[in-house]
Amino acid sequence: MSPFLKSTLVLSAAAFLASCAAPSHRPSIASSSGRDVYGHRPGPRGFKTVIIDAGHGGKDSGAVSPFTGLKEKDLALDTAKRIANNLSRDFKVVMMRSDDTFVELDDRVARANQYGGAILVSMHYNSSASNIRGPETYFWRVDSHSLAVRCQQAMAQACPAESGSRGMVRRRIRLTRNPEIPCLLLEGGYLSNAAESRMIADAGYRQKLANAIASAIRTQAAIGDAGTGPLPLPINAPPSRPTDARE
Numbered sequence: 008m009s010p011f012l013k014s015t016l017v018l019s020a021a022a023f024l025a026s027c028a029a030p031s032h033r034p035s036i037a038s039s040s041g042r043d044v045y046g047h048r049p050g051p052r053g054f055k056t057v058i059i060d061a062g063h064g065g066k067d068s069g070a071v072s073p074f075t076g077l078k079e080k081d082l083a084l085d086t087a088k089r090i091a092n093n094l095s096r097d098f099k100v101v102m103m104r105s106d107d108t109f110v111e112l113d114d115r116v117a118r119a120n121q122y123g124g125a126i127l128v129s130m131h132y133n134s135s136a137s138n139i140r141g142p143e144t145y146f147w148r149v150d151s152h153s154l155a156v157r158c159q160q161a162m163a164q165a166c167p168a169e170s171g172s173r174g175m176v177r178r179r180i181r182l183t184r185n186p187e188i189p190c191l192l193l194e195g196g197y198l199s200n201a202a203e204s205r206m207i208a209d210a211g212y213r214q215k216l217a218n219a220i221a222s223a224i225r226t227q228a229a230i231g232d233a234g235t236g237p238l239p240l241p242i243n244a245p246p247s248r249p250t251d252a253r254e
């Protein structure tokens with residue numbers, strides 16, 4: 008083996024090791040596509056595409072209200088369409104599903120990753136003990152924080168059960184960690200709470216909620232992170248898997 012070849016091999020091995028180690032240390036730099044694996048960057052501004060995901064669908068009803076009989080999958084789709092209608096004059100709006108079909112979570116992530124310069128908002132309704140109520144916003148990525156603050160504050164203004172962004176939750180689930188664009192999961196309130204479930208059954212309330220969320224998205228597109236406070240610490244966590252946590 009020539010010294011030249013040996014040094015080449017050593018360099019190659021070093022490069023290989025560096026490439027193996029890279030994912031956990033790599034600074035999160037926006038690619039030309041506008042996508043970013045970890046999202047350790049400021050929140051988005053000037054984005055042109057909004058992907059609206061209606062949770063569940065088809066064989067997966069999500070939560071069912073014991074008070075109204077309404078299903079989360081239908082309420083989420085209805086609300087998602089109202090958000091989309093509001094935004095469609097100013098943004099390219101992509102609906103993850105527009106009818107009662109089931110889409111796997113990993114497929115939703117893959118579809119979201121076809122877009123750059125975009126954000127993803129997934130719409131859901133919640134279920135728990137009957138005394139718990141109020142909208143919640145789940146986020147994970149640093150670049151999703153200010154949009155999460157805006158959406159939670161907007162929903163709080165529409166919903167009397169929430170104030171002061173109590174419902175902000177940083178949680179690593181597939182739709183908050185795995186997309187390579189800023190992404191949120193919104194819970195528009197609890198179907199398991201009698202008063203809130205009846206409120207959610209009202210189309211006028213869902214329109215109010217949808218308008219509030221659309222307004223938060225517009226504000227984020229216009230001014231980015233301004234006025235939403237310090238960004239959270241970046242966390243290099245692996246992609247979320249189905250077994251990780253409740254989704």
Ligand SMILES: [Zn+2]
Nearest residue numbers: 062069131132
């Ligand atoms: Zn859900």
